[in-house]
Structure formats: C-alpha cells, structure tokens
Amino acid sequence: MSKKNKDFVEKITAMEDDFAQWYTDVVKQAELVDYGLIKGTMIIRPYGYAIWENIKDELDRMIKESGHTNVQFPLFIPESWLQKEADHVEGFAPEVAWVTHGGDEELQERIAVRPTSEVLFCEYYSRHIHSYRDLPKLYNQWANVVRWEKTTRPFLRSSEFHWQEGHTAHATDKDAEIETARMLDTYADLVENYMAIPVYKGKKTESEKFAGAKYTLTIEALMHDGKALQSGTSHHFGSGFAEAFDITYLDENGDSQFVHQTSWGLSTRIMGALIMVHGDNRGLVVPPKIAPTQAMIIPVAQHKEGVLDKAYDLRDQLKGLVRVDIDASDKMPGWKFNEYEMKGIPVRIELGPKDIEKEQVVLVRRDTGEKEFVALADLEKRLPELLDEVQQNLYDKALAHRNEKTTSVTTMEEFREMLEEKGGFLKAMWCGDEACEEKIQEETTATSRCIPFEQEKLAETCVCCGKPAKEMVIWAKAY
Numbered sequence: 251m252s253k254k255n256k257d258f259v260e261k262i263t264a265m266e267d268d269f270a271q272w273y274t275d276v277v278k279q280a281e282l283v284d285y286g287l288i289k290g291t292m293i294i295r296p297y298g299y300a301i302w303e304n305i306k307d308e309l310d311r312m313i314k315e316s317g318h319t320n321v322q323f324p325l326f327i328p329e330s331w332l333q334k335e336a337d338h339v340e341g342f343a344p345e346v347a348w349v350t351h352g353g354d355e356e357l358q359e360r361i362a363v364r365p366t367s368e369v370l371f372c373e374y375y376s377r378h379i380h381s382y383r384d385l386p387k388l389y390n391q392w393a394n395v396v397r398w399e400k401t402t403r404p405f406l407r408s409s410e411f412h413w414q415e416g417h418t419a420h421a422t423d424k425d426a427e428i429e430t431a432r433m434l435d436t437y438a439d440l441v442e443n444y445m446a447i448p449v450y451k452g453k454k455t456e457s458e459k460f461a462g463a464k465y466t467l468t469i470e471a472l473m474h475d476g477k478a479l480q481s482g483t484s485h486h487f488g489s490g491f492a493e494a495f496d497i498t499y500l501d502e503n504g505d506s507q508f509v510h511q512t513s514w515g516l517s518t519r520i521m522g523a524l525i526m527v528h529g530d531n532r533g534l535v536v537p538p539k540i541a542p543t544q545a546m547i548i549p550v551a552q553h554k555e556g557v558l559d560k561a562y563d564l565r566d567q568l569k570g571l572v573r574v575d576i577d578a579s580d581k582m583p584g585w586k587f588n589e590y591e592m593k594g595i596p597v598r599i600e601l602g603p604k605d606i607e608k609e610q611v612v613l614v615r616r617d618t619g620e621k622e623f624v625a626l627a628d629l630e631k632r633l634p635e636l637l638d639e640v641q642q643n644l645y646d647k648a649l650a651h652r653n654e655k656t657t658s659v660t661t662m663e664e665f666r667e668m669l670e671e672k673g674g675f676l677k678a679m680w681c682g683d684e685a686c687e688e689k690i691q692e693e694t695t696a697t698s699r700c701i702p703f704e705q706e707k708l709a710e711t712c713v714c715c716g717k718p719a720k721e722m723v724i725w726a727k728a729y
C-alpha cells in the first residue's frame with residue numbers, strides 16, 4: 251500500500267463539541283476556501299466555487315427571466331459622491347476601505363472601494379433617465395465589494411465578498427414596491443427550492459433596515475446551532491436616493507418627477523448557510539440541485555478485470571442524465587467513501603466484480619447513509635428519482651429543525667429561558683417602540699430578524715414593556 255492510501259480523511263470536530271470549529275474544519279477539509287493574504291479575505295477554491303457557480307447561475311437565470319440585464323460598474327467611488335446620501339454614508343463609513351495614493355502621488359480626494367454600488371448607479375441614472383419612456387431601468391451586477399470587517403469568518407463575514415446587486419429605477423412608488431417584493435420572492439425561491447433551506451420572509455425593523463432605504467425585506471434562515479443567518483435582502487428606496495442624486499424624469503403630462511428605486515443583494519454568505527443548515531459530523535451535505543457532482547462512481551476492486559471498463563461505461567451512460575463523475579485513482583475505496591461524504595456529494599455509486607456479475611450497482615445516499623441495490627437496467631430511472639428524494643428530504647429535515655426551534659413567547663422571562671435552553675427563532679409581540687427592541691437586544695443578545703409577513707397574534711401586549719402590541723417580530727441570535 252502506498253503512503254497516500256494510508257492517509258485517511260482528516261477528522262472533523264463534532265458539531266456538538268464545538269460548532270465554530272466544526273464549521274472551520276468543514277470549510278477547510280471540503281476544500282471550499284483558503285485564506286487570502288490580507289486578513290479577512292478569502293480564496294474560494296475550485297470545489298467551493300463550483301457550488302457557488304451553480305447557485306449563481308440559477309439566480310442569474312431567474313434575474314434575467316424577470317426582465318433584468320447585467321451590467322458592470324467601477325470599483326471606485328469618489329468620497330464626495332459617497333457623501334451625497336446622508337444615511338447611506340453614515341451606515342457604511344466605518345467599513346469603507348480608502349484609496350489615498352495613485353502610485354507615489356497622494357490623491358486630492360480619497361476614493362472609496364465600493365462597499366455597495368448605490369452611488370454609482372444613481373450617478374449613472376441621473377444622466378440616463380429623462381422620460382417615463384426610459385423606465386423602468388432593471389439592472390443587476392455581479393461584483394466584488396469591500397467592507398473592512400473587524401472579525402471575519404469564511405463566507406459569513408469577510409472583508410471582501412462576491413455578490414450580485416440589483417439596482418432598479420421605476421416611475422412610481424408602487425412599481426418599486428412590487429419590484430422589492432418580487433426580488434425577495436426570487437431569493438426565497440432560490441434558497442428554498444434549490445438550496446433546500448426554508449426561510450422566513452418579512453420586513454426589517456427601522457433600526458435593522460438598509461442605510462438609506464425606506465424599508466428592507468429579508469429572508470432569514472436557521473442554522474444547525476440555532477442561530478439565524480440573514481440570507482438575502484431587498485430594499486425599497488422610495489425617492490430618497492433620487493432626491494439626493496437628482497434623478498428625475500418627465501411624466502406623460504410633461505411634469506418632472508423623481509424616480510423610485512430598489513436594490514437587492516445575495517452574496518457568497520449563502521454558502522455559509524448551505525454548510526450550517528445541511529452539514530453534519532461527516533462534513534458537507536450538498537443538495538442535488540446545486541451539487542457540482544450529483545453522483546460519484548467508485549469502482550470497488552478496480553484491479554480486477556473488467557471493473558474499470560464497466561465503471562467508465564456507466565459514467566458515459568449516465569453523463570447526460572445527471573452530473574456524474576468517477577474516481578478511478580489508486581486510493582482505497584474506504585478513503586474515497588469518506589472523501590466524497592465529506593464533500594457532500596449526494597449519491598455514491600459503488601460498482602465491484604460481484605455487482606457486475608449480478609448486473610447491479612449499490613447506491614448510497616449522503617443525507618441518510620442508506621444503501622440500495624439497483625439493477626443496472628433500472629438505474630437511469632432510479633438515480634434521478636433518488637436525487638429528488640434527497641433534495642426533498644434535506645428540505646424537510648431543515649424545515650422540521652426550523653419549526654422545532656421556533657418558539658412563541660409572551661414574557662421576557664420566557665424569552666430569556668427559551669433563548670438559552672433552545673436557541674432558535676423566538677416569536678414575540680412588539681409595541682413598535684425602538685427602545686424595547688434595543689432593550690431586548692442588550693439583555694438577551696438576540697436581534698430582531700424580521701416582522702414576518704405571516705403575522706400571528708400571540709398576545710395583546712408587547713413582550714418587553716407590556717404596552718399594546720402592534721405586530722409580531724421574529725428574534726434570534728444571529729451571524
């Protein structure tokens with residue numbers, strides 16, 4: 251046996267022992283990410299990028315199908331321009347990376363590396379929108395942005411990250427409202443139906459909304475450790491940015507009007523959700539719809555005559571049907587089983603001399619570890635079916651976990667108790683006063699995740715102050 255055959259897959263810390271370490275181990279062992287030279291930056295490695303690309307391609311298709319076009323704007327924003335919208339600059343100032351020199355020469359004006367691109371789009375729109383006939387403008391860009399974070403973790407919080415940001419301009423407030431809701435639905439569709447992650451849809455409270463927005467809509471997902479992850483946001487700007495940047499159009503009556511804008515973004519942060527919702531102590535679990543390899547063929551006793559030939563035949567046969575690959579390297583089958591379990595490949599296909607004799611294969615699903623013997627003649631039917639079952643099971647499991655960890659509370663005592671004992675989402679009534687929101691956050695470290703669209707009346711009064719309640723809020727400790 252060669253040295254490399256003895257090297258077994260390195261151990262992953264059990265998530266019950268240390269969830270943060272488990273996360274780091276999975277990210278590293280599954281070869282998703284490596285650290286960049288500047289602290290807080292990340293290198294997305296081939297396997298990590300292949301998963302992200304599948305998510306990205308799906309979302310890009312959805313964005314285009316709903317009438318948007320992709321564009322690419324510059325990386326840099328002059329400081330004076332960044333300061334045009336007061337709330338916006340205040341929100342982002344602490345995280346901006348500044349360029350002060352061009353070569354040896356000090357610049358007259360500092361240049362911000364975009365933390366987000368509202369300013370750039372607004373400047374452009376102010377020059378290119380003249381008439382109601384120019385509306386709506388439905389643009390999207392895939393880009394890297396920089397936010398100088400103090401504490402960073404791969405995917406979850408990094409100083410530079412990759413995302414898409416949609417920026418749209420509309421004739422009326424109502425049109426912008428429809429767009430904001432539509433794009434949130436698009437994100438929910440992607441995350442639930444492709445990534446198998448259930449989400450709560452709702453509106454952010456005033457204090458949690460995007461800097462400069464009229465309101466922010468969000469999808470919130472629950473991670474395995476009971477903490478929430480904001481997974482995509484869609485902002486209605488009203489005409490606030492339009493007024494700051496003087497973006498006007500002539501309506502059908504020839505009157506000058508401000509446009510109404512939206513922006514919406516989903517980033518590589520969603521990879522963190524993928525890891526923390528579906529992963530287990532054996533490593534990553536990737537839902538079939540976004541898995542770069544849906545089925546991995548592993549020849550058993552491949553030195554025996556005919557095994558490899560049959561395995562390659564099988565790969566060729568399945569190629570057009572599912573995303574299939576083969577590992578015919580000289581590593582031991584046991585090593586391969588562990589390796590692809592760790593990488594979260596949904597289904598493993600084992601094929602050895604005995605199987606060939608019986609004209610069958612062994613299918614092993616990653617989510618449950620269940621094995622089944624399938625006649626070669628039935629494989630083309632059974633394999634796609636099994637992938638659908640894995641996809642559905644991952645969603646069902648995540649939903650059951652999310653529901654089990656969603657608790658309604660009516661007193662602060664219950665709030666604290668449930669948060670400590672169970673974690674997860676807490677539903678509670680709120681009076682609408684920011685003082686209560688602040689107080690709850692200070693006392694419990696939970697933050698308001700959203701005012702869910704699906705409201706319930708759990709009590710007459712605010713969980714914090716006892717005054718009449720206005721709405722139900724979902725709370726959680728969050729990433």
Ligand SMILES: [Zn+2]
Pocket residue numbers: 680681682683686712713714715716717
């Ligand atoms: Zn209150």
